Amino acid sequence: MAVPGDQIRVALIDDQQLVRAGFRMVIDSQPDMSVVIEASDGDQGVREIARVGCDIVLMDVQMPRLNGIDATRRLTDMGDTPKVVVLTTFDNDDYVMNAISAGASGFLLKDADPEQLLAAIRTVHRGDAVMAPKATQKLLRHVGPLLRDGSDPGKKRPSLPAELTPREVEILTAMGRGLSNSEIAETFFVSEATVKTHVGRVLAKTQSRDRVQAVILAFQIGLVRPEDLLRGV
Structure with missing residues (x-):
């Protein structure tokens, strides 16, 4: 699928196929964004991002072969890399803190509704705010x-x-x-x-x-x- 230059190119890295399918359906329904990469583990995701390129990465934390924190760190070390939004349930504060240290630019609850998902992607892509204030506040209450x-x-x-x-x-x-x-x-x-x-x-x-x-x-x-x-x- 060809992606126009003005679209936000999104990578989905999550080992749960149903999660990826749900996010893809929501993202691809929008005229200003498109999923260009899907991967079921961090290692595959990093390789595909290096090959294809993207603007925003939705990154799960717990995955086989290479977890989301180490994958985020690899992407950060690559230099000019996409912004990573970590998918989390906030069930482990250490994961969140490690993701911050690795270079994550934002956080999104896995049970976020479609409007929150789309707003988060657009907000992170704009660069003028990493996440909606309520999401930032929820993150900081935990960590x-x-x-x-x-x-x-x-x-x-x-x-x-x-x-x-x-x-x-x-x-x-x-x-x-x-x-x-x-x-x-x-x-x-x-x-x-x-x-x-x-x-x-x-x-x-x-x-x-x-x-x-x-x-x-x-x-x-x-x-x-x-x-x-x-x-x-």
Whole structure:
């Protein structure tokens, strides 16, 4: 099947055929995206992505031969690679944290409804937000305590980059709370274009690959706490 250049090219890597079939049906029903790769394990998926190429990868975690975390790490090591969205049930926080470390750009619940699936793919592809704020908040409610406690006692906790301006620190904090660009704009009474500029500078100065990495940093350095999200702050 030929894929027009303006379509989002998606790879599905999951060992459950029914999951892949369901996601493919939803994705291929859209005029702006198409599934170009299907694989039942990480090893096959990485090889096909290197051969065919794609924009977004929906990656399961637990698979035979090569799991999703190691497959994500291989893709990240390849350099100019597609963004990986990890498929998760949030039943194991270690999986989520390891996927973040491996280079995942987003997370999607396996039982997400079609609208959430499509919105997540488009959002990640745009690059202006990794996941919908509610999804980010749900992720951080699960892994926030791990971020603050630190799973590796020997690893130095990151600090707030001195290059950040006071406004950029405020923007990073708002990102950590799971606010969207439009919500941040309303909070600080600025335009959404201005927020995008601030977010870009925050990502550059914190050396974050994407919004998820910046949000994780906000938790690790204490700008945001899991209990803030639980209170809806």
